[in-house]
Amino acid sequence: MQLLKAVHHIAIICSDYEKSKQFYTEILGFHIDREVFREQRNSYKLDLSLQGQYCIELFSFPDPPARPSRPEACGLRHIAFAVDNIDEAIAYFNEKGVITEPVRIDEFTGRKFTFFSDPDDLPIELYEL
Structure with missing residues (x-):
């Protein structure tokens, strides 16, 4: 039985929300579906789509840890x-x-x-x- 239908979205945590928002929308061409500020988490969540398909959740969190290495870290x-x-x-x-x-x-x-x-x-x- 095949339960999985498709990839629903990719979640990305960024260190500079405005810079990443500009990159993903103005350079890569993603469309903003919804942008919310989650006060209890001091975090933005930006829902992005590509050609009408929901694709990326872009998050900001205070002081996220750095990526361990590029690109061969586990994960x-x-x-x-x-x-x-x-x-x-x-x-x-x-x-x-x-x-x-x-x-x-x-x-x-x-x-x-x-x-x-x-x-x-x-x-x-x-x-x-």
Whole structure:
């Protein structure tokens, strides 16, 4: 029996809420579905969607601990987004000041991919369809 239907969302805790909000909305192009300040936690929660699909919860918490290492620490390694043309995507992000790694080729699929980082050094992958 298959119980799981799909990935519902990815939760990200950021160190600088305004900087990360700007990055995910203005640079990556996510749409803000809802933004709330949770006074009891002194924390923002930002619900973001991509092409109408709920995708990311962006949280701010006072003084979150740093990520132990990049990207091979135990736990979530990275998030990946599909693109139609990796060269166009790289050019767009580079124009926005986002530095991408050199393009690699997936040894199993032959597809192109690259990585860059969000404001908290969370690794993000672009994978060409």
